[in-house]
Amino acid sequence: MIQRSLTLFGGLFVLILVVGWVMGLPFTSSRLVEAAAYALIALGLNIQWGYGGLFNFGIMGFLMVGGAAVTFISYPINPDFWGSDGPMMLGRALLAFAIGALLVLAARQAHRVGITGKWKGALTVLAWFVAYVLYRSQLDPAAAYIESAGGGWVGGLGAHPVLGWLFGGVLAAGIAYVIGKICLGLRTDYLAIATIGISEIIRALIKNMDWLTRGTLTVSPIPWPTPLPQNYQAGGMDIASSLLLARAGYLVLALVILAAVMWLISRAYAGPWGRMMRAIRDNHIAASSMGKNVTARQLEIFVFGSVLMGIGGAMLVSFVQIFDPSSYQPINHTFLIWVMVIVGGAGTNWGALFGAVLLWLIWVISEPLSKAIFDMVSYWSTNVGWGAIPEIEARSAQMRVFVLGLVITIALRFAPKGLIPEVVKREG
Amino acid sequence: MPLIELKHVVGGYGGAPILNGVNMAIEKSDIGVIVGPNGAGKSTTLKAIFGLLKVTGGTIEFGGENIANSLPDKLVPRGLSFVPQEKNVFTSMSVEENLEMGAFTRKDDFKATMAWVYEMFPVLGEKRRQPAGELSGGQRQMVAMGRALMSKPSLLMLDEPSAGLSPRYVIEIFETIQRVNAEGVGILMVEQNARQALAFATKGFVLASGQNRFTGTGAELIADPEVAKSFLGG
């Protein structure tokens, strides 16, 4: 098994070299940065699914949250907003939110003053309603004001992007905690669709809260944690080296984070924590009877995985320097990650890592690859006398999904448990 | 010619073989009982006959033909029937549907057989509309037996039919088995209620580590002090 993994990683390394050779180093280095971010996200999913058996299909939501977080923290301050009445109005909305939350909490404690049963239920619903109206009554005008006169949107805080990544993780954790509290009781496929639903809700919110996220108008350019190529160029460096240097800097940062995360989770999974998680995944009824607090542990693992997703999502956004809510689609932000983990091998960190890098590279080269194939076919058919393929660019671009699909199905066919499958841990 | 005859059967689940040369022969009139320690390969023997795992050596002759490695959907119509040890009912289907599934390969009318099964296990008749998954452990065992009998087999293989049954039903099941046998169905079963089962068995096999350790009539095995001590709990 070790041998097989080594071979596969060797192969992957060769693939990277080939891509580097054909596509050039600057291009390859930025794809590797993205691959590292995806690897982090895939590790997050691997924790949730591979370790915990939690069917999280709401990855897109966590990526978006991470991305939005990085804009809050690292985008430059928007003086127009801070100079307007916006902060005051938002403060009032926050206050209204707090009051609403208190109301709801109070209603839920109503049994202490003797209100129970249906009455308590009614009171709680009423409290929710009042809280909602109260909050909206403050927020809506604030939002409208900010969007029109208050600087357009709140802007960022101008802090270091790495803080933004951390905030992305924290925010994702908070949301995961709430989602987990609500949904983790659901069984596999039901949990999957519930999480899809929640991620769609998150997307709708982020996409439409223009005052907070600029919505479809997009936020850019988002600063890098490491020097940009332009910074090097300002120092007189030529374009090619500045690109390489800048991207290498980002890559190193991403790899350091990835390595640290790998080390932490591998260590935990190899020990009793991992054993407990596998037991819960395997048979939660028995695990519960053996004293494991299944609900709390699943929540723990869900939050833990989501943190990585949030950080990974933030890293991606920082890297491309633009946060565009419209570009988040379940197919390439949720399902692609699943493909990475399953093709790589659920339950093994090296598998998830391998799957992430491999799939990302394949996704990237699928376009030139399918173009090359089409060119060949077209050349051949021209020679045979059938004429060239019309609209070859469009068709080959559209066929890249075919290439990806083909790789997925072939990989699974020959390695249904993933290319680097989880091995049974033999203790003896 | 015996109804079924295993000659030096070797087989397993892919790794090291579990069965290392099992021999047994059952006549139409026989009740064969396999006993032995846990993990001896008793269930594996039955599965091997039923084509559920790969037989790599030896022959299994049924009605004079080698049936090693043929699949259940061929074996059931030929008169073999099997009750596995675990997961032997369709939990989401009603009791009656479970029985119908037992008769799946039959083309004729099976109403009479079903009535006979209900007669044998009245409690199933009461619960015929209830999903089998909601039955108690013993009730499930009855459903499983009933399902197997629905195909009117000539050889009925049972993996621990009495496990989990209350004493009263153990007696009844064993009586039923003898009755079924009296109607011309050969029986091959695995039992841990060994003494009770061997008491009426015409053939007994003691299996250990995938090999025959002792073979004889039921009475002979019970009488053998060595067998009694090592395998029947003294």
Added chain:
Amino acid sequence: MTEIIFFINQVVISGLVLGCIYALGAIGITLIFGILRFAHFAHSELMTGGAFIAFLLASAFAAWGIVTPIPTGFVVLPIAMVLAAILALGIDKGFYAPLRKRGAKPVTLLIASIGVTLMVQGLIRLFFGAGSYSFFENEPKEIFRIDTSALGSTRPLVITEPQVLMILVTLVSVIALHFFLTRSRLGKAMRAMADNADLAQVSGINTALVVRVTWVIAGALGCMAGTMLALDVTLKPDLAFNIILPIFAAAIVGGLGQAYGAIAGGLLIGFAETLAVFNWTMLFRPLNAILPDWAQLPSTLALVPTEYKLTVAFVILVITLLVRPTGIFKGASS
């Protein structure tokens, strides 16, 4: 009265049609899930592919000059369904059967089906391009505008011919499927296999046959759903892919493996989406006459703004699952 007719047009008919589309798609998904225990993501491509098959046939009919009383799309549907069933069998044989044989987990099959989705999408675009087509290029789409002035309404009741047919077809196919599953031998064998494949095998059920039947039904139903959808709007390469998530939501809310559940789930999601953004002022406008000035209804009184439409459907989904964790009709789980 005008308001009520408006409500019927905007909510009742529209929710029903949308619900039927979701339901038709969800039936296939629920069935595959019931038997093979995996979420068949590529069902959307069976739908789209089936619709394209029907479209080709309909075009051929038109080219041969065959004129039919109901839309040609419906007339060719049986043939298209057969072809789609064959397509489904082929997909299973090529992609899922090898995985099943090697004991792959449901999630692996799910991911493989994502692979299939991508491949089929690529192929459809390769052959048909990215544009859209209409079943009604050669014949008009019949729109019934039922005059309701007798009831005192100034608006007609509007429903199109494909919509009427769609509602009928959905009903019939669900009932047929239900009877098939609960009454016929093969149907019961399918359920038995869904329940416990090993025991089904031990009972002598030809499991390979059951799997084939499942794909035949799924392919045929997918083709039907896709064609209906294309008849109602237009035919394009991402026809069903765009709505696969609500379809899954419908199957799951209804309870996986439950044919009736698919209907219930489809209608629930359909109506939720419709009602979420419905402007209640339109219905209660007559009240303005009796309400005092300060309490006049605002010009829009909707649950959420239109851009949050999907949100409401999913909120309902989540709430339903919290109340009934395996769906309205107690579904299965892998």
Added chain:
Amino acid sequence: MSSDLVIDVRNVSKRFGGLTAVNNCSLSVRRGSITGLIGPNGAGKSTLFNMVGGNIVPDSGQVIFDGQDVTGFQPYQLFRIGMLRTFQIAHEFSQMTALENLMMVPGDQPGEHLLDTWLRPRLVRSRETDVRKKALDVIDFLKLGHVRDELAGNLSGGQKKLLELGRTMMVDAKIVLLDEVAAGVNKTLLNDLASNIERMNRELGYTFFVIEHDMDLIGRLCDPVIVMAQGEKIAEGPMAEIRANPAIVEAYFGTPVEAV
């Protein structure tokens, strides 16, 4: 409240749809006893166990454990206050080895907490060594040594039952609920197990609450024996007394059973 009762079930009922599986049933288990629970199939024994063990919540009534009302407690909470159970249909962790199945049982292992794993590796390691040693002892005792690295899902039916029983030996519990552990276990091995149960009871003070259809085993181990039928307790007493009751013999044993 009599503190010599470990378990005191008071008027619990459980309905499944139209069927009342357990009907207003009250019974108790004395500390230090090996209490047997017998009754025809479907009498509601396992359902009662499930309610005591927290796997299902009773529709009405209370479960008192060691003087504390534990109705509605989660299984893991009950485990932590000293209640351990086995399942009639083995609930093994099928994708884990037999040994791991046992090693995961002990509670509060420091290695099960992320921070400890990361920050206190030495502590984790030493505890892990103890746990492994204990698990190896148990597995050898159960004669499963040769399959300890086999996936539990691949074990034979009886071996799974043994594993189920083995879990109860991994920790010190105040009470162990055994749901038909003997079914499918070879009689010779069962004799050893019975001896062990007796020893644990005598020497370590474990209390056992045992559902069993094997009358030999019940007769050998249990005093008192409680008889359930149709969701209700119909008798309680020493085995000899139960066997002398013609109604029970008729309903449960089918034919008079000669004394062993």
Added chain:
Amino acid sequence: QDSGATIGFIGGFTGPIESLTPPIFAGAELVVSQVNEQGGILGGELSIISADGACDATAAAAAADKVINTDNVTGVVGALCTGETIGAFNGSGLSGGVVFISPASSAPTLTTLEDNDLVYRTTPSDALQGVKLANLLLAKGVNDIAITYVNNDYGKGFADALAAAYEAGGGTIAANLAHEEGKADYRAELGNLVASQNLVILAYANASGNTVLRQAVESGNFTTYVGGDGMVGDDLLNGIDAAAVEGMIATRAGAPSGAAVDIYNAFTADGFTANATYAPQAYDAAFLMALAIEKNGSSAREGLSAALREVSSAPGEKILPGEWAKAKELIAAGTDIDYEGAGGALDFDEAGDVDGIIVELAVEGGSFVEKGLID
């Protein structure tokens, strides 16, 4: 070095505008073939390399990285969607000093993008199209409208501009609502728009726009249909009740009547639809790019932006579409030139925007017909 030049093209070959993209790309490709027929560029051939930006900022960043850093193109024609253009430019364009000429990114935000004077567009901002559409509707006596727009930067920018101008001109906006792409049903949304009989749909013909229009027609609640440039496409009218949409009004960026346009329209041939949406703009963008490269005298990126401004604006000898050989000669001779394209005069302002021309279209007999420009 005298060995020709390579330009890049980034567009949404997949994603929401996948059916609009191929004809746009064809416009750019036409330039390439004309250039090569008429003597080539920089003593060699002009070639074009396309990449899929998927109408998505993130995908576009990778696509731009490829064409800029791997294929080492001199300049980029593209991208199409505005977010796509920004994403593509931010990542590699800015650091590589690459000139972008977008033929279709019409959202107003591009005007204020900090771009080192590298990003241009040959299509007017939607701020303009919105104003023109408002004027057109008011001039036609349409005094109230209901707007539904696709919820992205294009739809929102357009709708905002239209609404502002329309209200300023005295019209009434009965409703102005976003809708999400890719749904099977918009009847509920349409139910919120019935306050006016005149429905303005600002979406893409091959995506939600198609469905919205059909369902609007079926509902029978509207009498007049109006669309923006995204709606212009013959797919839109396939199999729809022709009588209902007869006279549907649309606008898009276009060209004044005149020699330039006539020449350009004559290019229509097998496989090339000259008047496809944004095809003229793509032609102009590619032509300008080629001119600028020739003017700049090398395939290097430095100086390209300045060269672009020179070849595009007066003073100078007029160059019309297709007149590559002539332009080449004049450049060689050192004469200043001024390209006048299929889409107008194309004089870039400070921000790289053009003062575009918006034309009116109407559906007549089942297809869109140009009705001349709107003033």
